[in-house]
Each structure stands twice: as structure tokens, then as C-alpha cells.
Amino acid sequence: MIVLEIVLLVIKIILLIAILMGGFAYxxxxxxxxxxxxxxxxxxxxxxxxxxxxxxxxxxKMVLKEDLMPLGADPFVYRLAPVIxxxxxxxxxxxxxxxxxxxLFGLTVTLDIANPSIGLLxxxxxxxxxxxxxxxxxxxxxxxxSLLGGIRASAQIISYELAMGLAVMGVLMTTHTxxxxxxxxxxxxxxWLWLPQIGAFLIYFITGIxxxxxxxxxxxxxxxxxVAGYHTEYSGMRFASYIIAEYINMITVSGxxxxxxxxxxxxxxxxxxxxxxxxxxxFLFIFIWIRATLPRFRYDQLxxxxxxxxxxxxxxxxLGTAAFVxxxx
Amino acid sequence: xxTQYGALLIYVLVAFLxxxxxxxxxxxxxxxxxxxxxxxxxxxxxxPEAPVKYFSVRFYRVAMFFMIFxxxxxxxxxxxxxxxxxxQAGMLRVLAFLAIVGLAFFYVWNRGGFQWD
Numbered sequence: 001m002i003v004l005e006i007v008l009l010v011i012k013i014i015l016l017i018a019i020l021m022g023g024f025a026y027x028x029x030x031x032x033x034x035x036x037x038x039x040x041x042x043x044x045x046x047x048x049x050x051x052x053x054x055x056x057x058x059x060x061k062m063v064l065k066e067d068l069m070p071l072g073a074d075p076f077v078y079r080l081a082p083v084i085x086x087x088x089x090x091x092x093x094x095x096x097x098x099x100x101x102x103x104l105f106g107l108t109v110t111l112d113i114a115n116p117s118i119g120l121l122x123x124x125x126x127x128x129x130x131x132x133x134x135x136x137x138x139x140x141x142x143x144x145x146s147l148l149g150g151i152r153a154s155a156q157i158i159s160y161e162l163a164m165g166l167a168v169m170g171v172l173m174t175t176h177t178x179x180x181x182x183x184x185x186x187x188x189x190x191x192w193l194w195l196p197q198i199g200a201f202l203i204y205f206i207t208g209i210x211x212x213x214x215x216x217x218x219x220x221x222x223x224x225x226x227v228a229g230y231h232t233e234y235s236g237m238r239f240a241s242y243i244i245a246e247y248i249n250m251i252t253v254s255g256x257x258x259x260x261x262x263x264x265x266x267x268x269x270x271x272x273x274x275x276x277x278x279x280x281x282x283f284l285f286i287f288i289w290i291r292a293t294l295p296r297f298r299y300d301q302l303x304x305x306x307x308x309x310x311x312x313x314x315x316x317x318x319l320g321t322a323a324f325v326x327x328x329x
Numbered sequence: 330x331x332t333q334y335g336a337l338l339i340y341v342l343v344a345f346l347x348x349x350x351x352x353x354x355x356x357x358x359x360x361x362x363x364x365x366x367x368x369x370x371x372x373x374x375x376x377p378e379a380p381v382k383y384f385s386v387r388f389y390r391v392a393m394f395f396m397i398f399x400x401x402x403x404x405x406x407x408x409x410x411x412x413x414x415x416x417q418a419g420m421l422r423v424l425a426f427l428a429i430v431g432l433a434f435f436y437v438w439n440r441g442g443f444q445w446d
Contacts, residue, residue: 005331013343067356070370072380079353087348094340114337121406122337143370147381155388158395165402172409232371236355241348300445303391307443311398311434319427325412326420 004105012113020093024247025055031288038292065236070142073233077140082234082241085133089245091126092252095119097181099265099273110181111265111273119180120168123256124161127211131157133245134220138230149229152299153220157211159306164207166314170200170321171260180256184264194261199317201261203310208253210306212246215291219299254283387445394437401430 029044029051036043045051069078094113101110116122131154138150171193172178175186187193194201210217221229231242258264258279267275297305331339370377405423412419437443 002331009331009336009339013340016340017344017347063355063358064360065355066359066361068367071368072370082352083345083348086351087345090344090348091341094337094344113340114333116333116337141370142381144372144377144381146370147384151384151388155391158399159391162395162398162402165399169402169405169409172406173412176410176413178406178410227371227373236359238352238355241352244351303445304443307394308438315427315431322409322412322420322423327416328420 004107008104008107008109009113012109012111016093016113017090019098020090020248020251021244023251024244025059027247027251027284028058028243029054030284031291034285034288035292038289059240062237062240067236067238068233070233072142074140074142077136079238081133081137081140082231082238082245083133084136085130085245086241086248088126088130088133089248089252092123093248093255095122095180096252096255096259097184097264098276099271101181112181115179115181117177117179120172120178120183120256120260123180123252124165127249127252128157128161130245130249133242134230137234137242141230141233143233145227145232146230149220149226149232152226153213153230156213156217156219156302156306159303160207160210160217160310163203163306163310163314164211166311166318167200167203167207168260169318170197173321173325180259180264184259184266187263188266192261192263192266197261197321199313200321201257203314203317204260205257207310208257209287209290210302212249212253214246214250214287216294216297217302218296219302222296250284250287251280254280254287257283390442394442398430398434401426 032054033043033045033051043051044054047053047057069075095115097110097112097115099111101108103109114122134153134157135150138146138148138153141147171183174193174196175183177183177186183193209215213220220226221231226232231239234242255276258276262279265272265276267278270278408415408419408423
């Protein structure tokens with residue numbers, strides 16, 4: 001029995017990492033094609049049918065680039081920072097259930113690596129650690145652009161994390177659990193939570209865009225001011241690690257949004273796991289759509305918006321939900 | 330029987346290994362052609378002079394506010410998952426707690442702590 005469990009765990013780990021890496025590759029291709037269409041051009045369509053092999057060509061190109069370290073850089077921290085970024089991005093998805101539990105060889109197999117009772121807290125803990133990758137990478141490069149980009153990234157991410165933490169608490173209060181599978185099962189019984197928690201969902205999604213440093217919150221890598229922000233001095237696969245981490249974070253934010261507000265794997269007719277991927281795909285499309293549509297914030301607008309609008313709004317919605325759940329109203 | 334946290338630990342170790350292998354792969358597989366000004370940091374064409382060490386103190390301020398308020402928010406998580414069984418009593422006690430945190434929040438707001446200019 002224990003052997004079977006270990007084999008299943010190994011299979012799940014390999015599958016999850018493969019899904020995330022493949023998801024990254026094709027999210028990036030999807031983004032480049034869609035941005036092309038939004039701008040009335042075709043996007044990359046030369047490598048393979050319709051450009052489908054483009055990610056492989058990109059990956060090969062990245063691996064075969066020279067790995068440079070700037071003079072005066074701290075070698076250990078410089079090499080460690082992209083690893084932290086990618087590692088935390090991969091870890092968050094361990095607690096997200098990708099589908100309904102399936103029965104295999106007399107075992108009930110949950111489609112996540114771990115399903116602890118504090119699943120949501122673990123996901124947030126790992127995503128918070130991701131800040132270290134950005135700020136250490138910016139600091140260790142000994143470049144003014146990198147340092148500013150890294151510091152900006154950390155200030156932005158911690159500012160928006162507060163509102164995010166407050167927003168998801170409404171879901172915790174309603175569902176009575178922090179276990180992500182429990183949250184989905186609650187939605188199976190009582191209906192999806194996006195409508196009763198619409199304010200929380202909007203705040204979560206806005207902060208999610210800010211946490212992943214996507215347009216219109218891509219101040220850390222604002223190319224007109226900071227060249228490329230915290231990864232200015234990185235080359236080859238270390239640079240690619242940051243990009244992989246950014247796209248995997250997009251998938252993660254979409255996955256948590258789907259799990260908390262849109263019923264996770266629930267849906268009619270199709271198998272649960274397909275529904276989960278369809279919903280994530282819709283969120284990724286919205287991410288790309290927003291990037292193609294909106295201009296970038298100014299830095300003071302970004303910080304003021306985070307502290308003076310999102311935090312009070314999240315607090316008010318949180319208090320309203322708390323009053324409703326506790327039965328005061 | 331593998332516990333939930335045991336499985337998580339194994340995954341975390343594997344993820345770290347994968348991240349390390351991915352990030353260091355071009356160090357082993359890429360070409361090596363040292364020389365020239367390759368390793369000088371990029372500053373839009375100017376040769377950098379002083380080492381980079383300092384940044385605005387306002388970022389420290391943001392970090393401190395985050396520490397203060399995020400600890401307050403995180404301490405509410407266990408309360409939030411059991412609010413349904415705590416009823417009005419639990420709500421009133423947290424309102425007292427939030428009143429103190431809110432007082433601090435609006436004090437900082439009034440002193441211009443959140444104003445970024």
C-alpha cells in the first residue's frame with residue numbers, strides 16, 4: 001500500500017511540474033499570438049504549424065546563451081535569486097485541487113500534491129516568498145535599474161498583499177474552512193461564490209494582477225524607465241527563470257481565483273479536470289486582454305491606489321461579510 | 330501512509346531541485362567567451378562609477394506598515410474559519426480588535442504615511 005502511495009505521489013509530482021512548465025510555454029505562445037491579433041498583426045507563426053513549436057525554439061535559444069554575471073555582483077545571491085522565484089512559483093500550485101478526487105486501485109486519489117486544512121494559507125505563504133527572488137535579484141546585480149526594479153516590486157507586492165489577504169477572508173468565513181477542496185465542495189452544495197462575494201472577487205483579481213507584475217501594474221519592469229527592472233543583468237536560463245515564474249504565477253492566481261470564486265472543477269457534462277483548465281484558460285485570456293488594452297500606472301498612483309482604495313474597500317467588504325455570517329444582521 | 334505535509338515536503342524539495350536545474354542549465358550548456366565589456370553593468374551607455382547601495386527610505390516605511398497591518402490581518406484567519414460557530418460574541422470581540430487596528434490605520438493615513446509623492 002505504501003509503495004503504491006509513493007508511486008502515485010511521484011506520478012502526481014511529475015505531472016504537476018510538467019503541466020506547469022507546459023502551461024507556461026503555451027501561455028506565453030498564446031499571449032504573443034493574441035497580442036499580435038489585438039494589434040492587427042499575426043504574431044509568431046513560423047515555427048511549426050501555426051507557431052506551435054515556438055516555445056521549444058525559444059527554450060533552446062535560451063539554454064544555449066552565455067551565462068553572464070556582472071562585475072561586483074554577489075555571486076551566491078545573484079545565482080540564488082532566480083531559483084527562489086521559480087521555486088516559489090512552482091510550490092504554490094501544490095495545494096490547488098485540479099479535479100475531483102478519483103478512485104484508483106481501491107485508493108482515493110486527490111488531484112493535488114497535498115490537501116492540508118490550511119491550504120490557502122500555505123499557498124499565500126509560498127507566493128509571499130516569491131518577493132525575495134525579485135528583491136534579491138535586483139540587489140545582487142549591482143545595477144541601478146535592477147535595484148530600483150527589485151525594490152519597486154517588493155513595495156508593490158507587499159502593498160497589494162494586504163488587500164488580497166482581506167479579500168479572500170470573506171470566502172473563508174462563508175465556507176467555514178481554509179482547505180481548498182473544502183471550499184470547492186461548499187460551492188458544490190451552496191452555489192458558486194463569485195456572486196455573493198463579487199466585491200472580494202474584484203479586489204482579489206486586481207491584487208492578483210499586481211502580485212504577478214502584469215500590466216497595468218508592471219512598474220517593476222517598466223521598460224521606458226527601468227530598462228527591464230530586476231532582471232536587467234540576467235541572461236540565458238536565469239533570465240528565463242524569472243519569465244517562467246511570472247507566467248506560472250499567472251496560472252496560479254487564475255487557479256486560486258477559480259477555486260475560491262468559480263467552483264473549482266465543478267461543471268456539467270465535461271470531466272472535472274477539463275472544466276478546471278477551461279476556467280483557468282478564460283482567466284489567462286482576461287490577463288492578456290487587459291495587457292493589450294490598458295496603459296501602465298504611474299508609481300505614485302499605484303501605491304496610493306493600493307493603500308487608500310483597495311485596503312479600505314477590502315476592509316469594508318470583509319466587515320459586511322463578517323456581520324452577515326456571524327448573524328448580527 | 331504519507332501525511333499531507335510529508336507529501337508537500339517531498340514536492341517542495343523536488344521543486345527546488347527543478348528550479349535549480351532550470352536556472353543553472355545555461356551555465357553548463359551555454360558558450361563561454363569572456364572578454365570585452367560584457368560584465369560591466371548596463372547603465373544606458375554610461376560606465377558605472379559608484380557601487381549601488383542606497384535607495385529611498387520611503388520603501389522601508391512601506392515595509393513597516395505592511396508588517397504592522399499584515400500581522401493583524403493574518404491573525405484573523407483562524408477566527409474567520411470558525412466565525413460561523415462563534416456567532417455575535419466572536420464578531421463583537423473582533424470588532425474591538427479591528428477598532429484598534431483601524432485607529433492605527435487612520436492615524437497613519439492622517440499623518441500622510443500612505444501618500445506617495
